[in-house]
Amino acid sequence: MTDARSPDPRPSGQGPGRAAAAEGPRLLDQALLDALGEAVVLVDAAGTVRRVNASARELLGDLRPGRPASDSAVAVFRQALGEGRPDFDGDHGGRRLVGRRAALPGGHAAWVVRDVTVERGREDALLEERRRARFLARTSRTLSGVLHLRRAWTLAVRLTADELADGAGITLRREHGPPETAVCRHGEVRFEIGPPRGTGAARVLDSGRLERHDAVGAVMARRLCPPGMTSDNASGGACDDAAEPAASADGTVTVLLVPLTVHGTCLGVLTLLRARPYDDRELDLIRDHADRVALALDAARLHQGRAAAAATLRAELLPAPLPEVPGVRLGAAYRAAAEGSMIGGDFYQVLYSPHQGWLFALGDVCGKGVGAAVYTGQVRQALRTVADFDLPLTECLDVVNRMLLIADDSRFATLMLGRLSALGDGAVRVELASGGHLPPLLLRRHGQVEEVEMSGSIVGALPDAEFEQVARTLDPGDALYLYTDGVTEARDAARRMYGTEGLRRDLAAYAGAPPGATAEHLDRMVMRHLGPNEHDDIAILGVQAWPPGHRLGEDGP
Amino acid sequence: MTAIDATAADAYLDALTHADETAAVAVAVGLLDAGVPVAAILTGLIAPAQRQVGEHWATGRWNVAREHAATHVSDRVVAALALRLPRPDRRRGRVVLACVSGEWHELAARMAGEVLRAEGWTVAFLGASTPAAHLANYLHDLGPDAVGLSCSLPDLLPAAQTMIDAARQASVPVLAGGAGFGPDGRWALALGATGWAADGPGAAARLAAGWPAFAPPPLGPPPRDDGEHVRLAEERDRLAAGTVEALVEGLPAAKEYDERRLACARDDIGRVTDFLAAALLVDDPELFTAFTAWQARVMAVRGVPRPVLTAGCEALAELLGADFPRSGRVLAQGLALLRER
Known part of the structure; x- marks a missing residue:
């Protein structure tokens, strides 16, 4: 950060001992330049560096007066000079630098360069946070008005696959019979009976605890996921020949099994399949998303039960x-x-x-x-x-x-x-x-x-x-x-x-x-x-x- | 496959003329039994006959009861055809069809429903004038892939807006249908519908062409407008009553009008404000000028002189004054059209 440095009063690259009267204003100029938080590089019409200030020495390294500016060690700066651009914005040595050229009389130019690493970091975090909030709001907003269970189910698995995974499945318990899973694969949603006992998804349905399996092979992925999520455990016998959508370069995938829990009861499992592993921030986002999905599906499930009862009553009481x-x-x-x-x-x-x-x-x-x-x-x-x-x-x-x-x-x-x-x-x-x-x-x-x-x-x-x-x-x-x-x-x-x-x-x-x-x-x-x-x-x-x-x-x- | 010849068309229209359901069903089922596809019967027999019925009414040859009885018979014919249709093998998704709240013409929607059913869609038809709350209930119970919304006249567009919003709340995309959404359905998309179709075959084609699985409610607050159409709708009855009062004062003959006649006049002015409000909603004065032109034609064949309509609109314009600036401007365009004819 530039404001951590104190201004350096030394004149740069000039030997001492010249006539003090002539040097007075020049020294003052240099002191002024060095007091600036921004790096300043004065370049003449021929592209030769004439002066640099203290910040410039720190930020841009060994850039001495009398040498061509294009000798700079900073690649983004060199590039801007080479292409004749009036500004640049890029990384150098783990820092983010932003520079712009101000034209001066006599074909001279001043390059003013700022270190924006911290600001950019804050902005990125803010943008990331906003993106997450928007995604979660979208999940809530899209699902909250959908009280038809199958539709809410389909919509939730589609949203998950679109934003968070290469393939997704949502398994729900049913009142009677085995659980059922909506699978979104290649943009299509299908319903499958399962997962069968012994698979990872069935285990999480019982335990209610999140499981994360990184770098697993095809056989293991099949054992973890509900039916229909990997190309060789799709029901209906014939497997499609399409390559595993989620396979990474070494053929392994990450499988994430997230319990869908409402009021302490696990009503289902959200399964995500992806080539890359999930980092901790992504995991937080997925947990939040799963909470919203669980609430919406629980409401829809409740509505479905009541709607069925109401429809029976209505059919009985409406005029034939x-x-x-x-x-x-x-x-x-x-x-x-x-x-x-x-x-x-x-x-x-x-x-x-x-x-x-x-x-x-x-x-x-x-x-x-x-x-x-x-x-x-x-x-x-x-x-x-x-x-x-x-x-x-x-x-x-x-x-x-x-x-x-x-x-x-x-x-x-x-x-x-x-x-x-x-x-x-x-x-x-x-x-x-x-x-x-x-x-x-x-x-x-x-x-x-x-x-x-x-x-x-x-x-x-x-x-x-x-x-x-x-x-x-x-x-x-x-x-x-x-x-x-x-x-x-x-x-x-x-x-x-x-x-x-x-x-x-x-x-x-x-x-x-x-x-x-x-x-x-x-x-x-x-x-x-x-x-x-x-x-x-x-x-x-x-x-x-x-x-x-x-x-x-x-x-x- | 048999074509629908003039004999069948004449027999069908004759049955409608006498509101003879049995005879009308016999003509349509006869064609079906002879191998004519149901879509061809709907679009080639029933729709043209209904256009003729509408024309009889518009030219004053038939009164509204007769027109309504004939339409009712066609409605029953469509229901009778539906009962005789085999279930198609192709299973597509589910469509809920409804008429906009206030829309009493259900035949067009019913016919569209049969075309969609023949195409393999599972169709639930909610009938004439469906309240928005009622539609929302059905959406939660049925979870359809699309809502078909029928609207024959644009004065119902504010109601259509409410129903489209209700469908979007449930993330269901809306297919608007009918002339009420404007020439080529130009007002449908502005109200939040995903698509528009003129009739059943059009609806089938639109649903088959990349229909989205979901249409979630738009993010962010709704676009701002000045709300004048809402105020106009709220003030509708007061404006209508005030206009008729002013009209009676200006017309000596109107002093003899009985309460029934005055109520009709209030209804007519109320409709003028309905169309005004709809024109403001979609921000298109043409919606209103088309209405005045049509209204002038209908009144002319019923012996109502044009100056009565003009005088009514003038009295309304006076009453709108500075409180309803946009309404006043649109009304002026309609009036200009009435005066020049």
Whole structure:
């Protein structure tokens, strides 16, 4: 470091004893030059060194006035002079030197040279640190949003192979069966069962302790790595002829087995394969990277278990696809208030039984979310049970009511139950019984809308509820629409309800249209009415006698 | 292999005209049974018929209910075709297809889904108007290789942006689809999508051509903008109500309008602000001028005189004032176009 030296007051290369008066300013010049921390070399137009200061003698060695500057022992300086460049930046004798030329009058030039070894060292360390931080941030950022296990797994092994190794593998324990490994080799990710017992990766999975094996041969590498990582332990029999991607000049490799540990539990092993051994700094980086990978994979594993349970529940509680009912065209729309869970307290159902023929139902359980959705499952189960008895609709509702009272006394539902019978001439007879539900709307083929008024108690609340039954005939093209209060009670920004008026108006425009299109349209109109406001559960079910001229649906069961 | 002749095309359009699902399915399945590949039925029978349906609506010959019923039938036909298709031998990756939140036209996406399925992709179709939260859930559950995002009109680009962000959060690359992303999909990449395709065959080609395994969220903070499109969206209803109020004062005839008519007018002005906000988002005034030109055409065939649209835009411009400088400039370009025609 230049500031460690004290300035040297000696005039350089000049004999003493000249006239002091003439030498005064010159001595002063030299003292000034020597006081500088930078090395200074004065060169004349012919390339001859005229003066050097103290720092220059120390930094650039034996560079005497009167000799050509190109005699300098410093290669980078010589090179710059030879090429006529105005600056240089290079190593000399374990130090980093930076020089630049300043033009002086009369073709003279001053070369100013600084020792930047320490600064550069700090910069390099800083850059290295920043690179590491960026890589780790990238690992976290890329993986943190990925909750699908296989994808997170694939992504993690790819990131590892791209940045840290010639080949990488991530082994994870599985709930059932042997562990499985994602291997990234030649830029491709494949999944393999294993590692088998006795391999290094299996050992680290048990011990949870990092292992580092430098300069191992092909046989040993095979024994350490999970399957698929070296060219001769890939599954599928035929080995590819590609050379070992990681082999060094002497054919050996480094294998690093890093446990993936979260909350003290080793959930897997990260295997890295490379020709060069890893130094301690790289090892630190790999440990940090492995921590992030382990956290991300643990989160994904947890999510996968819950997602599978949620999907099963959802599949059970979402409305089933509508069946083909002879002589009847069906259509429905369904939307859960909780977009996340995708299930809610509204439901509809169309089912067939030899005793009852074709039944349809639409209902609304009090409350929202998963709790309400589970109760809809109980209502639908009760409906399936009553369908197996030859009972009038009002008595069906009575049985459903009693079953729900036994099942859960804190919840209740409104329910509309109906039966469809094709009359043979294209008309369809509809019987309806209401369990305290909103009155259905009858949409005639030519656009009139009629409300089907009826009374009835809610189900699941009172032991002696009473229900009423009515019947209507749908002529070809006529349709009946059942809906929940999520439709009529949708409020816009000014708190105005969509209401039965909105429903009647928008229905009228769809006279004779397929119920599927109509239900979709009503759903859209409700969403449009709501604007950005949150919506309740919504269910709409339409049944239509096929319009005249259409071929009737295929025969039912 | 049979070609799709004019007889089949006419029969199909006739079935759509009567919203006759059974007849429409019979035409399409007949072609399939005669050996016409599904992609050819989708692009050679259903897509042209749907263009005709759209034209019937645009020229005012069909009302929206009829157009919707016909589209619904085509939708059912695509579903019926899907049921009859054999599983392809080639197994490619998994694609989740969704319509942008607010996008109710699902037929294009459904058709693209069937083309991709025929190409060997495993396709999960989430249906019309998928909320972004819903999409994120599916991505976590399914771990797809790509998200296909369908958008037919550019006023939904702010919603598309939210959904692309949701996909990128899960590191899934997005293939944007449809005319909503602009001519040649010019706005798709700006919103963070990895690629764009006009239709199903285009989507299949793009996914086969070097589709990246991952598209992680971009590093660093999002690029700064002035946020005017966000403010405009927030103020949408207030601006629409204020504009209609000013319009009613200026037009003697409008004093007789009932609440229903006024609500429609507010809706129309609301849509104008939606397109304005989208134009600001992608920083392209052409998005807005194309909308005004199209709007003028649709209103003309429905007997709405152009001065009403012009007056509406003028009243809105007045209201935007100095608070929304970029919006004002873009709106002025649209107005200039309306006046010169």
